[in-house]
Amino acid sequence: MAGEDTYDVVVIGGGPVGENVADYAIRGSDRTAAIVEHELMGGECSYWACMPSKALLGPGAALDAARALPGSRDRLTAPGPDPGAVLGWRDTVTGRRGSSGATHDDAGQVRWATGAGIEVIRGHGRIAGEKRVAVGDRVLTAREAVVVATGSTASIPPIPGLREALPWTSRDATNLVEVPQRSLVLGGGVVACEAATWLLDLGVRELVMAVRGERLLPRMEPFAGERVAAALRERGADIRMNTTIESVDRPGAEATGYGRLHGGPATVRLGGDGAGELVVDEILVAAGRAPATTDIGLDVLGLPARGPLGVDDRLTVPGHPWLYAVGDVNGRNALTHMGKYQARVAGDVIAARAEGRDLDDPRYAASSDHGAVPQVVFTRPEIASVGMTRADAEKAGLDVRVVDDDIAVAGSYLLDPDRPGHANLVVDAARDVLVGATFVGAQTAELVHSATVAIVGEVPVSRLWHAVASYPTVSEVWLRLLDRLR
Ligand SMILES: Cc1cc2nc3c(=O)[nH]c(=O)nc-3n(C[C@H](O)[C@H](O)[C@H](O)COP(=O)(O)OP(=O)(O)OC[C@H]3O[C@@H](n4cnc5c(N)ncnc54)[C@H](O)[C@@H]3O)c2cc1C
C-alpha cells in the first residue's frame, strides 16, 4: 500500500558508510533516521570486499610469518594453507550461509541499526524530489537531510567478448567456492594484487596478470609495486606489464552463481608487450570501480546520473543543501575508513545544522580527504602508505625532500631476517613537515598510523626526532629515516 513516512534523516545505502552517517546524525538526540537498503545491511565491505578478502589472506600471511623464522619454519607440514578451511573461515567472517553462495546473514547488522534507533527499510531507494525518497510505492520524507551512500560497482571494460564471457568480478573472487586452476587477472591495482595473492595461496596452477601500465599499484611509490611484483613472480605468477585483453571467446559461458566457474574455458587474446593467446578457466576483472549513481533519481534534481556525486568538504552536494553524499559514491577516496570518516563529518554537520549551531569548527570539514589518506594493501609484502607520494608532492609544486631506507632494524630482523622491508618519507621542506610516507614489509600495517598522526598534526620534523620508538620494534625505522633528514 502506498504510504508516506517522515524521518529527520533518510540514508540510501546501508553499507559501512550509510550506517555510520545515520548513527552520527541522530546519536544523543531525539532525531529519527531510516536507512534504505536493497541488498544486505553492511554493504560491499562486509560480505564482498574488505572482510572476505582479508579473511582469505590471513592464513597465508600467518604461514609466511612462521616460515620466516627457524623454529617455526621446520614445524610447518604443508606448503600452503588448507583451501577448504580458508573458505570456511571466510564464511564465518562474512556470515555466509552454506556453500551455495549468494546469500549472507545480515541479521547482526540489522540488530545494530535497530539498537542505534535507526529503522531499516528494505528496497531500492530513489530520490523523488527535494527531501523525498521513493522506495517502491512508499515515499519517505526527510525533515533535515537525505544522504546518498550507495557505494560503487565493479567496472568491466568494453573489450570484445569480455562481458559475454561473464568474467569474475571481485564479488566472485572474494566469495569463491571453486578455485580456477588457470586464472587470468585483468588489472594491476589493489584488488588485482590482493586477489592474486590469495589465488596463489589457494593453489591455482597458472596465474597470469594483464597489467595495462608499467607497474603494479601505480598510484603508490614505485618501490611498493616493484616489491609486490617480485614476490608474486617468485610464487609463480606470470605478470605481463603494458598488456591488456584484446578479445575473449567463451562459447560455454554460464551464470552459475558467485564464486563458481562461469562456464567452460575461455580463449583470451592479449595485446601489448605480453601479447599472446591463452586458454583459462576464469578471468577476474579487477579494473576499477564506478560510483553507484545510476537509477537513484539524480536526474530528478538535474544532476548527472553517471560518475561520482560531487560534494564540498561538508559532504553536501552543491546547490542542494539538504543532500549529502558519502563513501565510494562521491568519488573522493574509495576506502571504508575514509568513507566512515566522511560519515562522521557529515553526521556531525547534519546534527549541527538541525540544532542551529554554526559550522565554524574543523570537525565539520572532511579535510583529511585531501592529502592525509592512509591505505594498507594486504599483499605479501604488506604495503602501508599515507598522504602524498614523491610524484604527488612534485606535481603539487612543493619543495620536496624524500628520504628512503630499507626497514632493517632489530624489530624487523626478529620478524624476518631474510626479507628487509623498505620505507620512505616525503617532506615539504619549506614547512618542515611530513606530507607522505610509504612502508613495505612485515607489520607495516600497524606502523602507518604514526605517519598519519604526524601528517594530520603537521608535526615539525625537528619535533618528530623526539618521538622515540621502542626497542626492538619495526617503528625504529623512523629513527633511520629521520637521521637521514638531519
Ligand atoms: C575486493 C575489495 C576489497 C576491499 N578491501 C578494502 C580494505 O581492505 N580496506 C578498505 O578500506 N577498503 C577496501 N575496499 C573498498 C571498500 O569496500 C569500499 O570503500 C566500501 O565498501 C565503501 O563503503 P560504502 O558504504 O560507501 O559502499 P558499499 O559498501 O558499496 O555500500 C553501499 C550499499 O548501498 C546499497 N545500495 C546501493 N544503491 C542502493 C539503492 N538505490 N537503494 C538501496 N540500497 C542501495 C548497496 O546494496 C550497499 O549495501 C575493498 C573493495 C573491494 C572491491
Ligand SMILES: NC(=O)c1ccc[n+]([C@@H]2O[C@H](COP(=O)([O-])OP(=O)(O)OC[C@H]3O[C@@H](n4cnc5c(N)ncnc54)[C@H](O)[C@@H]3O)[C@@H](O)[C@H]2O)c1
Ligand atoms: N586494501 C585496500 O585498501 C583495498 C583492497 C581492495 C580494494 N580497495 C579499493 O577498491 C577500489 C577498487 O580497486 P581496483 O583494484 O579495482 O581499482 P584500481 O583503480 O586500484 O585499479 C584498477 C587497475 O585496473 C587497470 N585497468 C583498468 N582498465 C583496464 C583495461 N582495460 N585493461 C587493463 N587494465 C585496466 C588500471 O590500470 C589499474 O591498474 C580502489 O579504490 C581500492 O583502493 C582497497
